[in-house]
Amino acid sequence: MAGGPGAYVCPYCRSSVAGGSRSCPACGAPVDVSLKVTESGWIELPAARDMARIQCGRSSVQIEGTMVPVADFALAQGDGVYFPHHELLWKEPGVTVTQRGMKGAWKRIMAGLPVHMLDAAGPGRIAFSRDAAGETLAIPLHPGVSVDVREHIFMVATQAVTFDWFESGVWFTTREGDDTETHYPVGVFMDRFAAPAQPGLLLIHAHGNAFVRQLAPGERLLAKASAFLYKESTVSMHMHVEHPRPSSSSIWTWGERYLWLVLRGPGRVAIQSAFGHTHDPGGRITGGVTEHRW
Amino acid sequence: MDAYQRIVCKWCNGQNTNPTQCAFCGAPLDAQNVVSESGWREAPRLRDMTQIRFDNSTCQVEGEIVPVVECSLAPNEWVYFEHHCMLWKADHVPLTVMNLQGPKRSFFRMPHIVTIASGPGRIAFSRDATGEVVVLPLHPGMEMDVREHAFLLASGRVSYSYVRIKGLANILHGGSGMWLDRFVTSQAPGLLVLHGYGNVFERMLAPGESIQVEPGSMLYKDASVSLAAEAIKLSTGIFGGTSMYLARLTGPGRVGIQSMYHHHESGE
Numbered sequence: 001m002a003g004g005p006g007a008y009v010c011p012y013c014r015s016s017v018a019g020g021s022r023s024c025p026a027c028g029a030p031v032d033v034s035l036k037v038t039e040s041g042w043i044e045l046p047a048a049r050d051m052a053r054i055q056c057g058r059s060s061v062q063i064e065g066t067m068v069p070v071a072d073f074a075l076a077q078g079d080g081v082y083f084p085h086h087e088l089l090w091k092e093p094g095v096t097v098t099q100r101g102m103k104g105a106w107k108r109i110m111a112g113l114p115v116h117m118l119d120a121a122g123p124g125r126i127a128f129s130r131d132a133a134g135e136t137l138a139i140p141l142h143p144g145v146s147v148d149v150r151e152h153i154f155m156v157a158t159q160a161v162t163f164d165w166f167e168s169g170v171w172f173t174t175r176e177g178d179d180t181e182t183h184y185p186v187g188v189f190m191d192r193f194a195a196p197a198q199p200g201l202l203l204i205h206a207h208g209n210a211f212v213r214q215l216a217p218g219e220r221l222l223a224k225a226s227a228f229l230y231k232e233s234t235v236s237m238h239m240h241v242e243h244p245r246p247s248s249s250s251i252w253t254w255g256e257r258y259l260w261l262v263l264r265g266p267g268r269v270a271i272q273s274a275f276g277h278t279h280d281p282g283g284r285i286t287g288g289v290t291e292h293r294w
Numbered sequence: 295m296d297a298y299q300r301i302v303c304k305w306c307n308g309q310n311t312n313p314t315q316c317a318f319c320g321a322p323l324d325a326q327n328v329v330s331e332s333g334w335r336e337a338p339r340l341r342d343m344t345q346i347r348f349d350n351s352t353c354q355v356e357g358e359i360v361p362v363v364e365c366s367l368a369p370n371e372w373v374y375f376e377h378h379c380m381l382w383k384a385d386h387v388p389l390t391v392m393n394l395q396g397p398k399r400s401f402f403r404m405p406h407i408v409t410i411a412s413g414p415g416r417i418a419f420s421r422d423a424t425g426e427v428v429v430l431p432l433h434p435g436m437e438m439d440v441r442e443h444a445f446l447l448a449s450g451r452v453s454y455s456y457v458r459i460k461g462l463a464n465i466l467h468g469g470s471g472m473w474l475d476r477f478v479t480s481q482a483p484g485l486l487v488l489h490g491y492g493n494v495f496e497r498m499l500a501p502g503e504s505i506q507v508e509p510g511s512m513l514y515k516d517a518s519v520s521l522a523a524e525a526i527k528l529s530t531g532i533f534g535g536t537s538m539y540l541a542r543l544t545g546p547g548r549v550g551i552q553s554m555y556h557h558h559e560s561g562e
Contacts, residue, residue: 064493068493070334089508
């Protein structure tokens with residue numbers, strides 16, 4: 001692979017691939033466009049070119065469309081994918097779909113997470129899409145690497161990818177009167193994907209555009225919690241509150257505060273440009289955060 | 295231009311003398327037909343300000359994210375549409391309503407009024423969602439079924455009715471059934487303009503060939519394509535499991551799907 005004529009390392013998925021194609025065969029990113037890096041260090045992930053083809057073992061997936069892309073899998077005999085049931089767009093009648101056993105299903109129901117994880121087995125074709133405008137991100141997973149993905153953005157993964165879920169540990173509490181409430185800005189749980197034995201492919205959906213960057217060991221970054229997409233498992237997270245310096249001329253600026261998600265390296269993190277409002281529930285914050293007063 | 299010099303549009307089969315754009319559906323003729331390996335063809339990406347002719351009138355497709363279809367109606371020509379798709383109109387363009395089975399449609403939460411705008415004058419339409427405008431010129435003798443609420447407008451020569459597919463949506467959402475608008479041409483050609491959420495794809499099913507789709511993604515089909523609900527049993531180990539429902543479309547004929555599937559409240 002790498003080292004042959006035209007071989008290169010894809011700057012987006014960091015896979016070593018042979019040259020000759022207009023798209024990275026591992027993640028679908030166009031390779032004949034210039035790398036867009038912001039002055040602050042974010043790499044803009046280029047949308048997969050319409051009809052870009054990604055190879056995953058003997059199977060392949062084609063990314064179709066640009067506004068609300070479709071991931072169209074051609075599954076080889078013996079290959080398979082798994083997905084939350086609501087991601088399915090169409091399938092050939094010959095592709096069998098079965099329920100995947102989920103540990104802690106009751107907990108997932110209580111947390112509002114998808115409980116119907118389905119397996120689809122080849123040979124045949126099956127396609128997926130998320131009913132929202134944005135980008136489909138293909139993340140090739142290599143042995144030894146695991147990524148933690150925000151809940152509800154997972155689309156589909158190949159069978160070589162293991163799936164687990166865990167408590168996000170990102171929370172804070174507020175108190176009003178005698179009532180204490182706990183809040184989870186990136187969700188109670190997160191999904192963890194890894195490919196321990198052999199390479200696999202993970203597809204997620206980003207609302208709007210997606211950006212990635214590499215954090216050095218100990219490097220901190222503050223992001224809107226609702227913009228967070230995924231991180232490598234080596235990156236730690238917690239909530240942080242900033243209190244801007246109030247204006248002496250207006251009492252309305254007293255008590256102003258901003259909620260941030262702190263991402264601490266080392267590792268790769270990704271955010272999306274279309275994100276919902278991170279709700280500040282009000283009340284006195286009593287735990288789970290670090291604070292800074294300007 | 296001689297017949298052998300004409301360019302046949304791969305989307306609508308119209309014969310054109312203009313080498314860059316189809317006069318009947320607006321598809322770019324100098325762009326490659328985009329077909330996936332699985333056989334789905336992307337609806338042609340209409341260029342901004344594409345102009346399409348029907349009868350003596352024209353319509354222009356403006357914008358690309360939430361496109362607007364602006365009609366310039368000739369005298370004695372008319373189009374009909376669901377009133378909530380109307381974006382703006384010239385002051386003097388008269389509006390009337392089509393005679394439908396209003397109470398029955400209202401009962402099933404379908405729009406019970408289909409509005410008619412008559413020329414001369416200009417009127418424009420858009421659906422308030424990200425998506426694509428799909429222009430389907432209907433040749434004489436065609437029957438096309440379209441998911442409810444998906445049509446933006448149809449020209450006056452296209453007759454309109456509706457059919458109810460029982461079973462599919464009753465099971466899905468406890469609703470009244472899935473409604474399809476049926477558009478038919480008899481002796482003369484007509485124009486049908488749809489809005490698809492997200493991207494739109496089309497494929498031709500051979501006789502007996504079938505495909506299973508998410509019911510909310512079905513956008514349109516030839517009347518010759520049959521549509522039926524199919525349940526896939528899912529066992530969760532909790533409360534004995536549940537079922538997932540897919541729509542099976544069986545050829546012959548063409549089917550169109552949208553990638554941002556949509557469930558209306560009208561009982562699908």
